[in-house]
Amino acid sequence: MIYLDNGATTYPKPRSVINAVNNAFVNGANPGRGGHNLAMRASELMYSARSTAAEFFGCDDPSRVIFTLNCTTALNTVIKGVLKEGDHVVISSYEHNAVLRPLEKLKERDISYTVARVADGDDEQTLMNFRSAIQSNTKLLVCTHASNVFGVRLPVERLCALFREYGILTCVDSAQTAGIVPIDLKGSAINYLCFAGHKGLYGPMGTGGFVINCGRIPDSLTEGGTGSNSEQSAQPPILPDKFESGTPNLAGIAGLKSGIDFVNSNGIDKTGEREMQLIRNAYKALEKFPHVKLYTELPDSEKNVPVLSFNIDGRDSEEVSEILNKRYNIAVRAGLHCAMLAHKSKNTLNTGTVRIVPSVFSTENDIMRLCSAVYNIK
Amino acid sequence: MDNLLQLSSVTEAMRARDLLKKHRIRALVKRIPASKGRGACSYGLKIYGDYNKAEGILLQNGIMVHGRAPGEEYDLS
Numbered sequence: 127m128i129y130l131d132n133g134a135t136t137y138p139k140p141r142s143v144i145n146a147v148n149n150a151f152v153n154g155a156n157p158g159r160g161g162h163n164l165a166m167r168a169s170e171l172m173y174s175a176r177s178t179a180a181e182f183f184g185c186d187d188p189s190r191v192i193f194t195l196n197c198t199t200a201l202n203t204v205i206k207g208v209l210k211e212g213d214h215v216v217i218s219s220y221e222h223n224a225v226l227r228p229l230e231k232l233k234e235r236d237i238s239y240t241v242a243r244v245a246d247g248d249d250e251q252t253l254m255n256f257r258s259a260i261q262s263n264t265k266l267l268v269c270t271h272a273s274n275v276f277g278v279r280l281p282v283e284r285l286c287a288l289f290r291e292y293g294i295l296t297c298v299d300s301a302q303t304a305g306i307v308p309i310d311l312k313g314s315a316i317n318y319l320c321f322a323g324h325k326g327l328y329g330p331m332g333t334g335g336f337v338i339n340c341g342r343i344p345d346s347l348t349e350g351g352t353g354s355n356s357e358q359s360a361q362p363p364i365l366p367d368k369f370e371s372g373t374p375n376l377a378g379i380a381g382l383k384s385g386i387d388f389v390n391s392n393g394i395d396k397t398g399e400r401e402m403q404l405i406r407n408a409y410k411a412l413e414k415f416p417h418v419k420l421y422t423e424l425p426d427s428e429k430n431v432p433v434l435s436f437n438i439d440g441r442d443s444e445e446v447s448e449i450l451n452k453r454y455n456i457a458v459r460a461g462l463h464c465a466m467l468a469h470k471s472k473n474t475l476n477t478g479t480v481r482i483v484p485s486v487f488s489t490e491n492d493i494m495r496l497c498s499a500v501y502n503i504k
Numbered sequence: 505m506d507n508l509l510q511l512s513s514v515t516e517a518m519r520a521r522d523l524l525k526k527h528r529i530r531a532l533v534k535r536i537p538a539s540k541g542r543g544a545c546s547y548g549l550k551i552y553g554d555y556n557k558a559e560g561i562l563l564q565n566g567i568m569v570h571g572r573a574p575g576e577e578y579d580l581s
Binding site: 157158160161166169170172173176177187188189352353354355362364365366367 | 512513515516518519522534535
């Protein structure tokens with residue numbers, strides 16, 4: 127199988143990640159509760175993962191790294207924990223449904239949002255569009271770091287700095303960039319960074335989180351047992367306990383730590399450049415085929431991440447995906463990629479697109495075989 | 505003897521331990537049962553060195569110490 131669906135989740139996982147998950151099952155019990163050896167060992171493992179993630183994102187305080195089930199839960203926690211009745215939010219035209227749907231739901235609480243159009247490759251125009259969307263009651267900017275469909279990177283640092291000038295909180299969705307693009311929160315205007323653990327960080331599915339990079343701590347989304355302040359009926363305000371009620375996914379988080387170590391050992395810049403080269407090669411081959419439609423300029427590391435969408439004339443994207451799977455043993459992702467807004471912005475809502483995303487394990491041969499297969503699907 | 509510094513959570517206790525290590529003070533994270541703590545189960549630090557100095561370093565770095573608890577082990581004889 128040639129696996130090019132790494133935008134959904136990276137596959138395979140590194141052997142070190144699998145070993146870390148196994149070890150956590152063998153050597154760990156419930157962390158942050160008991161005092162026996164297995165519980166303490168599990169607590170050490172959690173703390174070690176938290177410290178690794180904090181360092182990876184340039185955060186000085188590991189307790190500000192909150193582990194969640196995935197990036198969607200992280201985004202929901204920030205969005206619903208920060209916003210109050212009457213607030214307004216600005217989002218980009220490339221947002222995932224993990225942002226759009228919570229905001230649709232919040233309309234019930236008189237919370238509104240505006241979609242600011244991203245001008246591909248024109249950061250100045252993008253900044254102007256976002257500035258124009260700010261209202262007197264705008265409380266939060268939620269912005270993806272890069273489109274999960276078209277790979278377009280957004281100028282998130284500049285956007286967050288702009289919104290900070292207006293006293294507006296900022297939240298960045300790094301689901302498609304963490305592990306691919308270096309992210310340093312030191313001195314950054316990003317207030318909340320949400321991340322997926324199982325994509326570019328190579329952890330197991332069921333892992334993700336967010337980093338709080340400001341003094342405004344959101345309200346909790348879930349309350350319950352934390353192993354701390356148990357004599358009190360109210361949820362403890364301390365971090366990370368405020369957001370981590372219930373037994374955590376110890377094995378998953380151990381795997382996530384190992385995944386981040388894996389990314390660090392490969393070198394994030396080197397990995398990102400290599401994957402971008404693969405995507406550029408795919409683009410250059412596909413653009414020569416008259417029956418293939420592409421939706422962006424030739425990707426480059428400044429303006430894109432290694433994510434590419436295309437369609438074949440006269441074929442539904444799902445059909446192309448099925449042919450690639452059945453005839454050529456190639457895994458890609460077709461359809462709308464849970465990103466209705468992104469497809470709306472490129473007029474692909476009716477057709478969807480075929481998306482390819484390489485990983486550190488992808489090879490030049492994988493890309494050549496994909497392109498050869500696409501050439502033959504007419 | 506009250507020789508365990510009581511902290512708000514296991515994460516905080518481990519963060520405090522790592523901070524003290526940078527100041528060359530060895531500390532061990534231990535569970536503090538409700539009967540020995542301030543009415544709640546929590547985690548604390550057993551300090552191998554100057555308790556007052558350790559507490560001062562933690563406070564200077566924004567780590568709240570919630571008091572001291574007896575550090576002796578249960579008698580299991």
